[in-house]
Amino acid sequence: MLLPADLPTPLTVVDDPELAAAGVELRLKRDDLAHPAVPGNKWRKLAPNLERAVADGSRALLTYGGAYSTHVRAVAAAARALGLESVGVIRGAELAGMPRNWSLAGAERDGMVLEFVERSVYREVASGRQERRPGHFVLPEGGSNAAAVRGAAVIAAELAAQLPEPGERDVVCCAVGTGGTLAGIAAGLPPGAQALGVAVLRGEGYLEREVTALHRAAYGREFANWRLVHGWHAGGYGKVPPELERFAAGFEDRHGVPVERRYVAKALSAVYGLARAGELTDRRVTLVVTGLPDPAPQA
Ligand SMILES: *Cc1c(COP(=O)(O)O)cnc(C)c1O
Numbered sequence: 442m443l444l445p446a447d448l449p450t451p452l453t454v455v456d457d458p459e460l461a462a463a464g465v466e467l468r469l470k471r472d473d474l475a476h477p478a479v480p481g482n483k484w485r486k487l488a489p490n491l492e493r494a495v496a497d498g499s500r501a502l503l504t505y506g507g508a509y510s511t512h513v514r515a516v517a518a519a520a521r522a523l524g525l526e527s528v529g530v531i532r533g534a535e536l537a538g539m540p541r542n543w544s545l546a547g548a549e550r551d552g553m554v555l556e557f558v559e560r561s562v563y564r565e566v567a568s569g570r571q572e573r574r575p576g577h578f579v580l581p582e583g584g585s586n587a588a589a590v591r592g593a594a595v596i597a598a599e600l601a602a603q604l605p606e607p608g609e610r611d612v613v614c615c616a617v618g619t620g621g622t623l624a625g626i627a628a629g630l631p632p633g634a635q636a637l638g639v640a641v642l643r644g645e646g647y648l649e650r651e652v653t654a655l656h657r658a659a660y661g662r663e664f665a666n667w668r669l670v671h672g673w674h675a676g677g678y679g680k681v682p683p684e685l686e687r688f689a690a691g692f693e694d695r696h697g698v699p700v701e702r703r704y705v706a707k708a709l710s711a712v713y714g715l716a717r718a719g720e721l722t723d724r725r726v727t728l729v730v731t732g733l734p735d736p737a738p739q740a
Contacts, residue, residue, distance in 0.1 A: 443491065443522040446476045446484050449599040452727070455696055463716040468727045469698060470600055470613075473705075478522060481732035482615075482622045483515035485596060486589035487580075491519055493588060494578035501526035504580040505567040508536055509544045509679070511732060512584050517551035527553040528577065532563040543736065585621025585651075587659040593625020596729055601631040604727070609633035612721065614712055615729040616641050616704035617669060618678075620648050622731060624655040627667035636667035639708040642678035645671045673711040679703055685710060701732045 451474060455467040476484040494502060502520045506513035506529065513529045520527035529548055536545075537557040545555060558566060566572075567582035580586065601607045611634035617623050623638035630636060640648055648669055656663050675685045681702045689706035693699060700706050705728075712728055715721050 443479075443519055444477065446479075446488070447474065448595075449603060450475050450596075452600065452603040453698075457695070459713070460716055463719070464722040464724075465712075465716040466725045467712065468604075468725070470596065470603075470727050470729045471698075472596060473699070473701070473730045473733045478518045479515045480511065481730070482593060482596075483512055483584065483732070485592045485625070486584045486621055487515060487519055487592070489588040489592040490578070490580055490584065490586070491523060494525070495523060497578060499525065499578035500576035501528060501574075501578070502580065503528040503530070503569070503572060503574065503577040504584065505530045505532075505563070505569065505582040507532045508542055509735075510583075511544075512580075512582070513553070514544055514548050514551075516580060516584070517548040517553035520553070521551040527551070528556065528574075529553045530556050530558055530563075530566060532560055532567075533557060534559045581619075583619030583621060585619040585624075585655060587655070589621045590625040590628065590655050590659040593622045594629030595625075596622075597626045597629030597631075597634075597636075600727060601629075601634075604725070607631045607634055610723065610725045611635070611727065612637050612724045613727045613729065614639065614708055615731055616708040617644075617648060617652075618642065618704065620651040620655060622729070623667060623669070624652045624659065626729065627652075627664045628656065628660060630666060634666065637711075638667060638669040639673050639711040640669055640671045641674050641704050641707045643671075643674060645669075670711055670715070673707050673714065675707055675710075681706070688713075698730070699734050701730075701734045704732060705730055 451471045569579040569581045572579045614637040617638040627636035689700040
């Protein structure tokens with residue numbers, strides 16, 4: 442059995458003189474605390490898909506990701522809990538013969554069968570559209586499909602019930618990898634509120650098209666209440682330069698909240714940067730804490 446998530450996730454206020462001076466209120470929506478085995482937004486996006494996989498009588502879950510993909514680990518853990526098989530198609534054929542890193546080792550411990558594909562073909566297969574294995578429920582890279590977007594919309598619906606008088610003043614911010622979480626948050630927001638996505642990779646134009654396509658797939662329409670900022674990826678996916686590391690560690694020290702580095706730290710640094718630039722003055726900002734830091738490296 443997959444344990445139920447602990448919902449709604451807590452909403453906490455961040456007391457920070459720098460933000461107060463900039464006229465910005467900041468809250469954290471602690472989705473990192475949602476579930477013990479399937480972290481953060483990965484649970485939001487997987488939950489409706491798992492329901493369908495089980496209802497369809499699927500025997501296995503199959504998905505795609507890089508060597509450190511949180512989504513891949515989440516799928517492995519969820520499959521194991523549900524008594525399903527799992528297959529992970531991993532970017533990088535050269536990894537097949539190498540010792541497993543902690544992330545892939547964790548997926549294998551949960552029973553996932555790993556298949557490694559050449560980087561040149563990975564992009565093509567990772568949408569899952571060409572996959573034809575009977576009994577396998579296929580999730581695209583990052584798990585972002587129409588059902589996942591509807592699952593992520595619940596974040597915003599919870600928030601609307603937790604915030605006093607939600608509306609025009611509200612900006613709800615999240616890190617963006619594949620766009621499913623941002624698409625869901627935008628779709629679930631109350632009237633007047635805005636969603637702000639912080640791209641964690643170089644994806645200007647591409648990510649906007651992805652979010653729009655996900656809205657069409659999930660709701661048959663587009664939404665105008667969201668935007669992406671592209672100045673905060675810190676060099677690209679997975680890059681954590683020293684200034685970002687210092688910023689994240691400083692926030693952890695001051696506020697006692699763990700800051701996942703590849704996504705959450707970039708979204709948080711965007712909030713501070715935009716606040717300093719006067720772009721969030723008189724706004725009530727909620728940052729969705731979409732996940733937990735990686736475990737400390739094992740010796
Ligand atoms: C996967 C992940 C994201 C990105 O979510 P998308 O829906 O792919 O945009 C954001 N934050 C964390 C912590 C993640 O693990």
